[in-house]
Amino acid sequence: MPTSSQWLNDEQTPFLLIDEVRFARNVGRLATRINQLGCQLRPHLKTLRSVDAAKYILPNFHAPATVSTLAEAEAFAQAGCTDLLYAVGIVPAKLARVAELIHSGVKLHILLDTEAQAQAVIDYQKHHNVPFSVFIEIDCDDHRGGLAPQDPQILAIAQLLHDNQVALTGLMTHSGGSYNAHNSDEIRQAAEQECHAVKIAAQQLKAQGLTCPVLSVGSTPTAHFAEDLDGITEVRAGVYTTFDLVMYNLGVCQLNDIAMHVVTAVIGHNAAKNWLLVDAGWMALSRDRGTAKQHCDYGYGLVCDDMGQPLSGCHVTQVNQEHGVIELPDHLTVSQFPVGTQLRILPNHACATAAMHQSYTVLKADGSKAVWPRILGW
Amino acid sequence: MPTSSQWLNDEQTPFLLIDEVRFARNVGRLATRINQLGCQLRPHLKTLRSVDAAKYILPNFHAPATVSTLAEAEAFAQAGCTDLLYAVGIVPAKLARVAELIHSGVKLHILLDTEAQAQAVIDYQKHHNVPFSVFIEIDCDDHRGGLAPQDPQILAIAQLLHDNQVALTGLMTHSGGSYNAHNSDEIRQAAEQECHAVKIAAQQLKAQGLTCPVLSVGSTPTAHFAEDLDGITEVRAGVYTTFDLVMYNLGVCQLNDIAMHVVTAVIGHNAAKNWLLVDAGWMALSRDRGTAKQHCDYGYGLVCDDMGQPLSGCHVTQVNQEHGVIELPDHLTVSQFPVGTQLRILPNHACATAAMHQSYTVLKADGSKAVWPRILGW
Known part of the structure; x- marks a missing residue:
């Protein structure tokens, strides 16, 4: 090597130098781990935003992936990717670009956490006949956005989408708080908290006869320390492909993994x-x-x-x-x-x-x- | 407006939005000021790195300018700029690109502060017959690099260049310390210190019969507070074209100048x-x-x-x-x-x-x- x-x-x-051996090893390590836990990986491509890198990260371009901008969605779609989650809250002004990608055959899922956003999506779908696919953001650790797992807004949004024939595809959460963990026990707890949050939210929906097929969790620290992903559909992680000093300090990698x-x-x-x-x-x-x-x-x-x-x-x-x-x-x-x-x-x-x-x-x-x-x- | x-x-x-009215006003304000002080401006183009912006900043493309990378030097040269100071210490591996620009007719000045760098420039000039133009970096406030104004190394480098027919064009200093000033008096002092530093260094050279035509000082704070530029050839400043909150806090601009x-x-x-x-x-x-x-x-x-x-x-x-x-x-x-x-x-x-x-x-x-x-x- x-x-x-x-x-x-x-x-x-x-x-900027990428070491292919380390990069491929990091990619393989998490893929094997999540596979062994009986779950699927939806890698976040935002670290390198590179089609060449994605060829290592994704088993094939029909596999699920996550992006942080529509520019990424458009470029990865152009390269052949067909299942992308745009994991930043949607604003109405961006729906036209989303619609264009969906019309081109991409399963591009969007994220929201308010009735106002849901209504904008419904209105656009009605006027432009585009089959949107929605994830609702759940807040598992009070660190940024999303709805608390028991917030009645989740049900209200799901009902609104259902009543207007907009597909609710998933519930997703991200333990940003895991970056502040002090030891591996705290990361394990954060991983449990992620799973717990989306499961609680899903139960709330199920009790009202509403379903959504995907429960999505993840961050690089929690993905490497989660021990039980039972009932979880997919795990997201991004920086694990290269790692860095923050991840080294967290105990997620060794220096020579970076x-x-x-x-x-x-x-x-x-x-x-x-x-x-x-x-x-x-x-x-x-x-x-x-x-x-x-x-x-x-x-x-x-x-x-x-x-x-x-x-x-x-x-x-x-x-x-x-x-x-x-x-x-x-x-x-x-x-x-x-x-x-x-x-x-x-x-x-x-x-x-x-x-x-x-x-x-x-x-x-x-x-x-x-x-x-x-x-x-x- | x-x-x-x-x-x-x-x-x-x-x-990112640029307000043309404010931008043009900021550019005009400093140009007028430096002109009234009987000095020339060598604007630093590193803030926006934009040929379109440079059309406002420079009176014409033969006017002196400063850049922070060779990529900028190459692009501005391509656009017609002919007098550029690359204001980051030169390494031997970059001399070939510098030489190419000089051969194309650009006065591209390079910066150094060690005999080893000077020797590398001399060697390259001898082997490739390229007329380099050198600035020596002077340290006016002990904040980063450069040689203290009375450091005998300045003379040694100047003598080495002179003995080997490499043009010593200028002495330059930058009061990075002025960014930490607490009031306008401290910025005025920093401005005096810049001028003092290059003048002291120039006297040292003159005493040994060595000359260099350009004495170059500047930073956005000092350029706006300098009161006496007697004996100084040119002033450099960069962020003044757009300003920002750091400059507002320093009292260099108003909020509505940004x-x-x-x-x-x-x-x-x-x-x-x-x-x-x-x-x-x-x-x-x-x-x-x-x-x-x-x-x-x-x-x-x-x-x-x-x-x-x-x-x-x-x-x-x-x-x-x-x-x-x-x-x-x-x-x-x-x-x-x-x-x-x-x-x-x-x-x-x-x-x-x-x-x-x-x-x-x-x-x-x-x-x-x-x-x-x-x-x-x-």
Whole structure:
């Protein structure tokens, strides 16, 4: 398994590097796990937003997937995907684009949690004769949006959709709170809470003779710690394909599972302060400080050598647009890192770091290079 | 002067909106100021990285400008720009691209602060017969890189370049520290410090019979508060064209000078908590928290109504990838903001927010629409 290759030295820095071996291993690990629990995976494609990456992540393009924008839905549909959940609350102004995708043959499911949204969907369906498919968002941990599992609004929305022949396909929840867990027990609890929330909501519907076929849960932490998915139809997760330092701090992966580095070059020294300056600022790394509140704060990323070996205690401590500052620990000195030296930075939050790049450079298992373009915009 | 227009309601959210009237006013304000001080402006184009924007910012495309990446240098050169300073420390691996631009007729100046970099430039020039033009970076406030004004390395580098027929064009400094100023007096002091630093360094060279024609200083705060630019050749500034909340907190602009909004739509409510959910997360706003350490912390941005009027006390308080949370102040309730309502967010840091978008939607002075593409990558 190569951790580097000659062509890497000739690439213009900074750039985002994906390690194919680690990436494929991460993808396989969760797929096997969810399969063994008797459940189906609906991977979230928002981390890399890449058709090339999706070829690894999805068993085939008719398999279910999740997206965070209509731009993704349109691009993945263009590439042949046929079962997509747009997992951000729908606004009426976006229904025309949804309708166009449905008319083209894509099962594109939309998400909502208010009667007003449901009414807008009903009105559009009536006027434009488009068979929408709806998920209702359930709130399992009071962290963002969605309806509490026993909120009577769930029933009201389901009844409204039913009475107007709009398909209620699923109930979905996302344990965003699991990112704040302190140990694996808390992640397991969060996983149980996700399942409990959608099951309680489904019972409420069933008691009124309303059904929906899909119960959807998931986040990368809970997907890796859930022990019982009985009664759950599908699990969603996104960042598990590359992992990152936030997931490492949560105990979901090892450092050498992280399949994403930003490759940078030393552009200067501040010898008096023992600082390296590198050409990866927040434009290449993102401004994400996801590890700031965790037990180990990696600044703007953990520094590795040009083979990807972490340099202990070596973090990117400051960033400007195109400058990063690495305050070296005492056992290292700037003279060990001449101007031009390549280093690799492990990201705090892979989704945020990937979002700063328009394409990814891939180190393939055979040492060769690939380039995966990212789907851009909204 | 329009603050909105009918077509805005039909745009797909989220998107980045530039107000042409404010933008042009900001550009004119600094140009006039620097002109009155008898100095030349070398605007930094890194905020918007847009050829269309540069048509407002530069008097003509032969005027001096600054860029933060070679991708910008190549795109602006392609558009006709002929005098560009690449203001990030050069690494040997990038010299071939620099040489190509110089051969095409562009005065592309490079930046360095070590003898090793100077030697790499000398070697490349010798082997490839390309007339490089060098700026040496001077550190005026101990905030990042560059050489202290009295550092003998400055002389050593200048002598090395001179002995090898590489043109030393300028000395440049940037008061990054001015962003941390607490009042206008501190910004004025930072401006004096910038000028002092390059003048001291220039005297050192002059004493040894070495000259360089350009003394370059600048940052948006110091450019707006400098009172005496005697002996200085040029001033650099970037974010002044749009401004942002960080600059507002510093007292460099008024709220109604900020020419950049992220336009977003309400996608849900959490009525119990009096929260709005909007479709501008960190993908549209960036993760920048530049106001966190200032006297007023705006979270991830100050919320305005659909006409751009700020809603006092109304900030984006949490962000996920495609979700923003607005915790409404007590005098507002979610029912005033139905799903689909458009809001506008003023950004903490315009450079970081612009970096999340591949093009900008422009509200022109006559109410019409323009689209400015952004130059992407490195």
